[in-house]
Amino acid sequence: MKALVLKRYGGSDQIEFANIPRPLIKPDEILVRVHAVGLNPIDYMIPKGTFKPMLKFKLPATLGSDLAGVVVDIGSRVTRFKVGDAVFASLFDLGNGSLAEFAAVPEHVAAHKPANLDFVQAASVPMVGLTSWQALNERAQVKPGQKVFIPAGSGGIGTFAIQLAKQFGAKVGTTTSTANVDLVRSLGADEVIDYKQHEFEHVLKDYDVVLGTVRGDGLEKAMQIVKPGSRVVSLIGPPDVSFARARGMNFLMKFVFGLLSRKIIRLAAKRDASYSFLFVRPDGGQLAKIGELLETSRVRPVIDKVVPFAQAKQGLAYLEQGRAKGKVVVQLVPA
Structure with missing residues (x-):
């Protein structure tokens, strides 16, 4: 089968x-014919070696x-899916990737594709959806009436996290450029700051939760807007002990991350x-809950660009420019 492979660390070349x-599935896995793959910033950061100490990643890989597709085979212990089911999932940090014609997917990380979404839309969701859910619901435990700051509101994470925070009853503040003010307001943002x-x-001021999504000094600046008892959850680092x-991790890595x-x-x-x-x-269970929100249109995917499989590298390069409004998706099987 055809796949986009990283030979060694170094960069896009x-x-x-x-x-x-084609992958051989284990008893607890399903084999998925991949129809579409959502791209995420980590997909262009991994080749540079940025996350080498943290990821289960053996090269070439x-x-x-993220993926959405159709189940073509199931392992002997699989109970939740059957051949022909449309599914979506994240394979992040599992050692095998999704930019291929077929993917082996552990049953516990997959969920049924929301019926109202096509494969491209569904493939755009898993990582941003799960990240937003785990940050806002698990880690920050957002409550109705709280104020949540989600910078870069027009990006992949931002467009989803704003909508999810609103579902939790929060008031949302965000930043964006002049051209994207209307977009983030349409997603539910209450306080929109044009960073230009x-x-x-x-x-x-007086924010209960900050979601760190922007590299640079944005996280330090965000400390000026939080109130006592607030929670700051960063997706971009620095990693902590x-x-x-x-x-x-070993003592040395704990020491380094502590510094x-x-x-x-x-x-x-x-x-x-x-x-x-x-x-x-x-997490397939969480993805199923996110799927319920999508299926009832309480949350919607935002997609900037769709590229064919042959142009997957160009899609990664476009995403790295940092200008995408929502997600970039690679389509392997035409609709």
């Missing part, structure tokens, strides 16, 4: 299409995490806030 064997005209930390401990996160933890403590780093995990 180490990514190429290759013919590799197929890239990609204002600094958000000079306008927003708790993360290293949960991953079973990396020391400043931001200190800034949070000054505001009587807590800081934590979140590394999303695949």
Whole structure:
């Protein structure tokens, strides 16, 4: 089968299409004919070696995490799916990727595709949906009436997290460029800061939750808008000791992550806030709950660009420019 493979760490020049064997499924896995793959920033960061110490990734390896497709075979212990089912899933951090014609998917990370979404729309959801769910529901435990700051509201995470926070009853603040103000308002954002005209930390205040999604000094600035008892959950780092401990890392990595996160933890403590780093995990049960929100149109996918499989590398390059409004999706099987 055809797959987009990372040969070795270094950059985009180490990514190429290759013919590799169709995966053999284990008893608890389903074999999926991949119809579409949602791209995420981590897909262009992995080839650079950025997450090498953290990921279960043996090279050469197929890239990609999110997928939507049709079950063509099931393992002997699979009970929730049958051949012909339309499914979506995230394979992130499982050691095998989704940018291929077929993928072996553990049953516990898959969910039935919402009936009202096509494969492209469904493939755009898993990582941003699960990340938003785990950050806002599990980690921050957002309550009705709380104020949640989600920067970069027009991006892949932002467009989904804004909608999910509204489903939890929160008031949402975000940042975006002038051209995307109407988009983020349509998703439910209450306080929208045009970063080309204002600094958000000079306008927003008394936030209960901050979702860290933007690299640079944005997270430090966000500490100026939180109130006592708030929770700051970062998706972009720095990793902390708790993360290293949960991953079973050695003493050296715990020490390094402790140093990396020391400043931001200190800034949070000054505001009587807590800081934590979140590394999303695949979870079919949570994806099914997200699917219910999608199926009832309480949350909708936002897609910027769809590219054919042959242009998957170009799709990654476009995403890396940081201008996408919502998600970039690779389509392997025409609709």
